[in-house]
Amino acid sequence: MTHLCKETLVTVVNGQLPGPAIEATEGDTMWVHVVNESPYNITIHWHGVKQRLNCWADGVPMVTQCPIRPGRSFTYRFAVAGQQGTLWWHAHVACLRASLHGALIVRPNRNNSGGAAGSSPYPFPEPDMEVPIVIGDWWDMDLEQLDKNMMDGYFADSQTASTINGKLGDLYHGCGGAGGDVEEEEDGYVLEVEAGKTYLLRLINAGLYAEYYVKVAGHRFTVVAADASYVNPFVTDVVAIAPGETVDVLMAADAAPGRYYMVALAMQPPEPDPQVPVASTRGMVRYRRSGVVVPGGGGGEDVVPAVVPDMPDMHDVDTTFFFHGNLTSLRRPAPVPARADERMFVTLGVGSICRDGEPSCERSGSNESIIVATVNDVSFQEPPAGAAASLLEAHYYRHRAAAGEELRALPDAPLRVFNFTDEALIPWGPVEARLEPTEKATLVRRFRHGAVVDVVFQSTAVMQSGSNPMHLHGHDMFVLAQGFGNYDAARDVARYNLVDPPVKNTVVVPGLGWAAVRFVADNPGVWYMHCHFEFHMSMGMIAVFIVEDGSSVDISLPPPPVDLPKCDAEESLAVVPDKFGVVQNS
Incomplete structure (x- = not known):
């Protein structure tokens, strides 16, 4: 891929960055065929999927499985019973998660929603549109080398840029300030909205390094879920999201028609903590009216400047603390156990x-x-x-x-x-x-x-x-x-x-x-x-x-599973009886 006037070799899934979003309905059993055409050993982790009685599909190299070697394949089989919401998938090898990731969306089963026919399957009014928003990194270096650097104790490397749905955004026009032509893939993510409609933004932090603050100028969010669990809704103008987390928010398109920046700002602790360069990025929320883009929407005819949000300070640690402290559960799968057996x-x-x-x-x-x-x-x-x-x-x-x-x-x-x-x-x-x-x-x-x-x-x-x-x-x-x-x-x-x-x-x-x-x-x-x-x-x-x-x-x-990858085709574990007397073969 070419970004910032530099061509970089990137490992991706199905030619996409982020990789394809996988959509399912609660109760589905999923078969995901992974064909490894990369030069790396690969596993895929299904982040947040509970994998009940199915640890074999969890996708951690040398912990739950031997990796899928170059030129080989493996089919992950797992159920998404008892779960709904925004999850995601990513490689669990070296730093390849930076380019091998995508959304995993589990929708409610309308037949089990318990509501009247035509009612919302969610515990909130059904949105007009659902949009995955994946925050990530762009690195213009070999990710395997990045991992080696980190294992060697050198973690001063920083990503060249941040991304929203794989797009760098206009902050990186002109090759990061170096001049030159603006490349099409750097034009930034654009979400076109229609006044009066409500959008469910499924936020995922797929980055390697940083928590992010996310805002859309002129708009507020209603937080409705985190990590695929519904929360008691609360209103905020900023979302704090750390690597691995997902946060679902409702955004009403209730501002004056125009263009509004969506900004993701990377955070880091203040000095005396070691300071490394961190990146931010921005996309655009652009209004449509009667099927026509509102003036100021691009094409060299901009007459209305886009509105930029006031962001928290990059060293602000209080906002994320209070954001996460506001989360309380709307629905619990089971009561909280009253006391612990182990501490x-x-x-x-x-x-x-x-x-x-x-x-x-x-x-x-x-x-x-x-x-x-x-x-x-x-x-x-x-x-x-x-x-x-x-x-x-x-x-x-x-x-x-x-x-x-x-x-x-x-x-x-x-x-x-x-x-x-x-x-x-x-x-x-x-x-x-x-x-x-x-x-x-x-x-x-x-x-x-x-x-x-x-x-x-x-x-x-x-x-x-x-x-x-x-x-x-x-x-x-x-x-x-x-x-x-x-x-x-x-x-x-x-x-x-x-x-x-x-x-x-x-x-x-x-x-x-x-x-x-x-x-x-x-x-x-x-x-x-x-x-x-x-x-x-x-x-x-x-x-x-x-x-x-x-x-x-x-x-x-x-x-x-019989096709679980082997660490070495010549090796196998001895046949032993399990605790119930059933002989299992490796």
Whole structure:
């Protein structure tokens, strides 16, 4: 593709960026055929799909499956029962998510809506039009190299531009200020609207790096859903959306006919957090009247200037905190469990390891050490691509060594206790240096089937102070509370919302703050839990949650599909009986 006067080789699906939107109806079973014609090992993750009793289709390389190798194919089969709303799909390999992604929209089944004939299938008036709005990045570099840079602790790379539905927008005309012709694909996304109609905007943040603030000049939004769960509607003029999140909003075309910019502004924490260049982009909301575009709509005949929204400051962290704090659940799939069986306190931070396995080294930005991201002071070691099987296969067949890694239990609390939000720890230097040393290990935490689990995620200030959008595969989480500063159980448990907490698959943990969640471990399998900032994931802010089988076949993980990709065609796991006495073959 050519953007900003530069041709870049891009890996895409079906020649599209974003990739094709997949639409389904609640209750459908989906078969998605993935043919890998790229030079990379590929898996596809169906973000937010619960994959009940179907961890095999979750699409995490070397965790739930061996990757689809170049020249091979695999069919993902999964149901979307009990879910409706805006989900999405993306590659779960290296940084290829930046160009391999698309919307996954699950519409309500009108036959089960419970309303009168012709009534809205939604818990709000049916909109006149539904529009996916995918916010993403444009990188003019090889994405595999970007991932290698991040794994090497170098995350100062920044995307060249931000995009709305794959379009860079007019901020990048003239090759980013370098002069030259404006390329057609850089003209920006345009949403044509008709006065008096209502539009359901399905917002998806597919970016690698940043939370975004989204506004449309002259218009307000009614927020109606987040992460494919309906929320009690509230009105706002700005949406805050982190990587991995989806937010559904109603926008009434009730402004004076004209042109209004749609702006997506990338956020980052203020200094002394390390500052990297971030990008914003803008598209256009353009009114039509009686089938004719309102004057000022382009074609060199503009007479009415487009209206530009007043955006929050790029360092504003309060707006996203209060936006997410406004989310409450409209419909709950089940009551919030009254109490937890297990509790974990999980710190999210940054540390360093010595290069080449050396026992000691200089740190604080020295080339002798590598910056890593951590969960409870340990950085996740990905299972090697050359292992004989994925972690899920090793778990299913009881082959502990088959995945090629020794597993380490994720502790219930961090290894070190300190003032987690002390801003003096942010800059490199002697204050934070003692907290840097860490190690890499394949972290897992096992839960008995049906256990109610409380997790408090605490962001820390060591070498950075950003937020952390934490995504748990295979489960939704009740977000009980959030706060700035250090979590204090004696004070903060009393603030838990057990009545109508939002139900989320991606929870934004505030920078220099915390979020408390509760989930029911009732979906057997091996599930990824990770930060959805790509640099944090590449650098190791990951753990694996293993949910054990239940007491009967109908609440236990079935065997893998026969065409599940193999790590090595010459390798296979031994035939072993499962816990119910049924012999399964790999």
